[in-house]
Amino acid sequence: MTVSETHLVMHGLAIKKHATPEAVAGIVGLDVEDVRAALGKLVEAKRVVEAHGKYLLAPAARMALDADYSCLYEDVRAHPDFAAGYEAFERLNGGLKRLITEWQTIDVRGEGVPNDHSNKAYDDRIIDRLGDLHERAEGALDRLACVLPRFSIYREKLGMALEKAEDGAIEWVSDARIESYHTLWFELHEDLLRLMRREREE
Amino acid sequence: MTIRFGEWTIGLNGDGAPDRELIGGKAWSVARMQALSLNVPSAVVITTQACAAFTAGQATPAGLDEEIAAGVAWLEERTGRRFGAGPRPLLVSVRSGAPVSMPGMMDTVLNLGINDETEAALAEECGDPLFARNTHRRFLDLYAHIVLKADSPVPGNGGDPAKWREAIRATTGIEVPHEPKAQLHGAVRAVFESWNSRRARRYRQHHDIPDDLGTAVTIQAMVFGNLDARSGTGVLFSRNPLTGAPAPYGEYLPRAQGEDVVSGKFTPKPLSALAHELPAAHASLLAAAQTLERAGRDVQDIEFTIERGQLFFLQSRAANLSPHAAARIAVDFVREGLVDEDAALRRITPDQVRILLAPHISPSALHSAHALASGEGASPGVGIGALVRDSDEAERRAQAGEAVILARPTTSPDDLHGMIASRAVVTELGGSTSHAAVVGRALGLPCVVGCGKGALEGLAGRTVTVDGRTGKVYDGALAIESSDESDHESLATLSAWAASRSPLRVLPPSAPEAQDAVDLTGNVAAADPTTIGEALKLIKGARGARGGAIASDEGVRGALAAGLEFIVADPVLPPLLAALRSQDATAPPSVVTERI
Numbered sequence: 090m091t092v093s094e095t096h097l098v099m100h101g102l103a104i105k106k107h108a109t110p111e112a113v114a115g116i117v118g119l120d121v122e123d124v125r126a127a128l129g130k131l132v133e134a135k136r137v138v139e140a141h142g143k144y145l146l147a148p149a150a151r152m153a154l155d156a157d158y159s160c161l162y163e164d165v166r167a168h169p170d171f172a173a174g175y176e177a178f179e180r181l182n183g184g185l186k187r188l189i190t191e192w193q194t195i196d197v198r199g200e201g202v203p204n205d206h207s208n209k210a211y212d213d214r215i216i217d218r219l220g221d222l223h224e225r226a227e228g229a230l231d232r233l234a235c236v237l238p239r240f241s242i243y244r245e246k247l248g249m250a251l252e253k254a255e256d257g258a259i260e261w262v263s264d265a266r267i268e269s270y271h272t273l274w275f276e277l278h279e280d281l282l283r284l285m286r287r288e289r290e291e
Numbered sequence: 292m293t294i295r296f297g298e299w300t301i302g303l304n305g306d307g308a309p310d311r312e313l314i315g316g317k318a319w320s321v322a323r324m325q326a327l328s329l330n331v332p333s334a335v336v337i338t339t340q341a342c343a344a345f346t347a348g349q350a351t352p353a354g355l356d357e358e359i360a361a362g363v364a365w366l367e368e369r370t371g372r373r374f375g376a377g378p379r380p381l382l383v384s385v386r387s388g389a390p391v392s393m394p395g396m397m398d399t400v401l402n403l404g405i406n407d408e409t410e411a412a413l414a415e416e417c418g419d420p421l422f423a424r425n426t427h428r429r430f431l432d433l434y435a436h437i438v439l440k441a442d443s444p445v446p447g448n449g450g451d452p453a454k455w456r457e458a459i460r461a462t463t464g465i466e467v468p469h470e471p472k473a474q475l476h477g478a479v480r481a482v483f484e485s486w487n488s489r490r491a492r493r494y495r496q497h498h499d500i501p502d503d504l505g506t507a508v509t510i511q512a513m514v515f516g517n518l519d520a521r522s523g524t525g526v527l528f529s530r531n532p533l534t535g536a537p538a539p540y541g542e543y544l545p546r547a548q549g550e551d552v553v554s555g556k557f558t559p560k561p562l563s564a565l566a567h568e569l570p571a572a573h574a575s576l577l578a579a580a581q582t583l584e585r586a587g588r589d590v591q592d593i594e595f596t597i598e599r600g601q602l603f604f605l606q607s608r609a610a611n612l613s614p615h616a617a618a619r620i621a622v623d624f625v626r627e628g629l630v631d632e633d634a635a636l637r638r639i640t641p642d643q644v645r646i647l648l649a650p651h652i653s654p655s656a657l658h659s660a661h662a663l664a665s666g667e668g669a670s671p672g673v674g675i676g677a678l679v680r681d682s683d684e685a686e687r688r689a690q691a692g693e694a695v696i697l698a699r700p701t702t703s704p705d706d707l708h709g710m711i712a713s714r715a716v717v718t719e720l721g722g723s724t725s726h727a728a729v730v731g732r733a734l735g736l737p738c739v740v741g742c743g744k745g746a747l748e749g750l751a752g753r754t755v756t757v758d759g760r761t762g763k764v765y766d767g768a769l770a771i772e773s774s775d776e777s778d779h780e781s782l783a784t785l786s787a788w789a790a791s792r793s794p795l796r797v798l799p800p801s802a803p804e805a806q807d808a809v810d811l812t813g814n815v816a817a818a819d820p821t822t823i824g825e826a827l828k829l830i831k832g833a834r835g836a837r838g839g840a841i842a843s844d845e846g847v848r849g850a851l852a853a854g855l856e857f858i859v860a861d862p863v864l865p866p867l868l869a870a871l872r873s874q875d876a877t878a879p880p881s882v883v884t885e886r887i
Contacts, residue, residue, distance in 0.1 A: 197611050200613065208611075224440075265730045276704060
C-alpha cells in the first residue's frame with residue numbers, strides 16, 4: 090500500500106496536533122525538509138494553519154483526512170497481523186493506564202495522594218513494571234510494523250523514553266510536554282484508532 | 292544454624308539470618324521476620340551462588356535438582372502437607388531475590404504445585420471447589436504471564452483447566468507442566484534466566500553491580516485463609532496512614548485469601564472483629580505491629596493470614612503515607628525516641644508541605660456554594676475561571692489574559708494546548724485513568740472527570756470554581772484561603788527544627804528584615820525555576836532576595852550558591868527543607884521502603 094507524502098504529513102499533524110515540522114517528521118518517518126515543503130503547500134491550500142512556527146490542521150483538512158482513512162487503509166485493517174497487533178495493543182493499554190495512574194497517584198488506604206516522587210523505591214518499581222510492559226508491547230509493535238513499517242518508529246521512540254526513565258530522568262515516564270512514554274503511547278493509540286476507524290473510549 | 296540441603300539450597304528455620312549476599316533480599320526479609328520471633332510461612336532458598344553457576348555454565352548446576360527435592364521434603368515435613376498430592380496438598384510461591392533489588396527480575400508465581408489432582412484435594416480440604424478452581428486458574432495465568440512471558444491467554448471467566456492450558460499452548464507453543472516438580476524447575480530456571488534480562492543487565496551496568504552476583508530463588512509454602520471459620524486474611528497499618536494518628540488500623544476478611552481483600556468484591560471487617568473472633572491472634576498481631584515499626588523505624592503496612600487459628604506474617608513494608616500523616620508521624624517519632632530531629636526532617640519533602648498548605652476553598656464560602664456538576668476528583672487543586680467548551684477557544688482566550696476552565700465530554704491529545712492554557716479541566720466521561728486525569732496530574736492542573744454525559748452542557752461562559760480534590764464544580768468564583776505552618780501543630784514544630792539547622796534563613800513577608808531583600812518580581816529569568824540560578828549569580832551586594840521563583844527548590848539552591856543570607860517566602864517550611872536537602876545532598880530517601 091502506498092500513501093502520499095501529503096497524507097502522511099496531515100496524518101502526523103493530526104497525531105501531534107499543534108506541532109513543529111521536526112515533530113511531524115519524527116513521528117511519521119519523513120525527512121524534515123520534505124515535511125516543511127509539504128506544510129508550505131498545505132498552508133497555501135488553506136488546509137493547515139501556521140502560528141508561531143507550529144502547525145495545526147484546518148477543520149476542512151480534518152474532514153478530508155477522515156475520508157482518507159476510510160479508503161486508504163482498507164487492506165491494512167483487513168490484514169490479520171495488523172488486527173492481531175492492534176488487539177494486543179488494546180489489551181496492554183489498560184495496564185499502561187493503570188500503571189501511569191499509580192505513577193502519578195500513590196494509594197494511601199484507598200485514597201489517592203499525588204506522587205511527589207520522593208520515594209525512589211516506589212518509582213523504581215513502577216519503571217520496572219513499565220519495562221516489563223514495554224517488552225510485551227514490542228511484540229505487538231513488531232506485528233504492526235510487518236504491515237506498516239513506520240510503526241517501528243514508535244518501538245524505537247518508546248524504547249528511548251523508557252531507557253531515559255530507567256536512567257533516572259523520570260519526566261520521561263509521563264510528562265505531557267515531551268515525547269515521554271505516555272505521550273508516545275497516547276499518540277500511538279491515536280494513530281491506531283484513526284487507521285482502524287475506532288473511537289476512543291474515554 | 293539454618294539447614295543446608297547441600298551446596299546450593301538452605302532451609303530458613305529462624306536460627307540466625309544467613310548473609311544477604313547469599314540468600315537475596317526476599318529470603319533475608321523472611322529471616323529478619325523470623326528473627327523478630329514472628330511466624331512466617333516456611334521457606335527454602337536457592338542461593339545466589341547457584342544462579343552464578345547456572346549463568347556461567349548455561350545449565351542447572353550439578354546436584355541442584357536433588358537439593359530442591361530435599362528442600363521440598365523439608366517444607367512438607369514442616370507444613371504437614373504433600374507437594375503434588377492430597378489429602379492436604381502443598382502449594383508454594385516462587386520469587387526471585389537479588390541481594391539488591393533490581394529491575395527486570397522475575398515476578399512472583401503463586402500456587403505452584405496445583406494440577407487436576409491437587410485441585411480436587413484442595414477443593415475437598417477447604418470445602419470450596421470454586422476456590423480450588425480459581426487457584427488453579429490463577430496459577431496457570433501467572434505461569435503463562437511470568438514464566439512463559441505470554442499476554443493473558445487465560446480468560447478471566449469461563450472455561451476449565453484443560454481449555455486454559457490449550458490457550459496457553461496455542462499462544463506460546465509451550466505446555467504448562469502437570470507435574471509439580473517440573474513446574475518448580477521451570478519457575479526456578481526462569482528466575483535464573485531473568486538475571487540476564489535486558490533491564491537487569493542494563494541496571495547493573497549503570498550502577499556498577501557485578502554480573503556474577505546472581506539472584507536467589509525463594510520457595511515458600513502458601514498458607515490458606517479460607518479453610519474454616521478460624522481462618523482469614525487482612526492488612527494492618529501500625530498507625531493510621533491518612534491522619535497519622537498513633538493507633539493501629541486494619542481490615543480483616545474471615546474465610547478469605549489475600550486476593551479477595553484486594554479485589555474489592557468483599558467488604559472487609561474492621562480489626563475489632565478479629566479481636567472478638569480470635570483474641571489471641573489479634574493480640575499477637577498488635578504486638579507484632581509495634582515490634583516491626585520499632586525495627587523498621589517507619590510506619591508498617593503488614594499483610595497477614597490466619598490458617599486454622601495460626602497467625603502468619605506474609606510481608607511488612609514501610610507504608611505509603613498521606614502528606615498530613617507524614618508530617619505528624621515525623622514529629623511523633625522524635626517524641627517517642629524512634630528517630631532524631633535530623634532524620635525526621637529528612638522524612639518530609641518540600642512538596643509534601645506544599646501539598647498540605649495548598650490553597651483550598653474557604654469553608655464559609657463552601658457552605659453556601661452551589662455545585663453545578665460533580666464527578667471524580669482526579670488531580671487536586673482549585674481553579675477558577677470562565678467555562679469554555681473548546682480547546683482552541685480556551686487557548687485563544689487564555690492568551691488574551693482571561694482565566695478559563697476547559698470543559699469537554701472527554702479529552703484527547705487534540706486538547707493538550709487547551710489544557711495547558713486552562714486553570715482546571717472538567718470532563719463528562721472517564722475515570723481516574725482517563726486522558727484528562729493522567730494529563731491533568733502530569734501538568735499539576737486541577738481536574739474533575741466523569742461528571743456524567745451532558746452534565747456540562749449549557750454551562751459555557753459561566754464563571755466556575757473547580758475543586759480537583761473533591762470533584763465538585765461550583766457556580767461563581769468562591770473565596771480561596773491558604774493555611775500556613777502555624778495552623779498545623781506538627782508543621783510548626785518541624786519549622787522550628789528546620790530553622791535552627793538551615794544554612795539559609797527563610798523569612799515571612801511580615802518580617803522587618805524582609806524589606807532589605809532584592810525584589811525579583813518582573814525579572815524574567817528569576818521567574819523560571821530552571822534559570823533562576825543564573826539570574827541570582829548576576830545580583831551583586833544583596834543579602835537577601837524575594838519574589839520570582841525564589842521559594843522553589845531551584846531558587847533555594849541558587850540562593851545558597853549565590854551566598855545569600857536569607858530569602859523571603861510564604862510558607863517558610865518548604866524552602867527550609869529544600870535548603871537542608873541541598874546542604875545534605877547525600878541524604879537517604881525520605882521514606883525507607885526496604886521490606887523487613
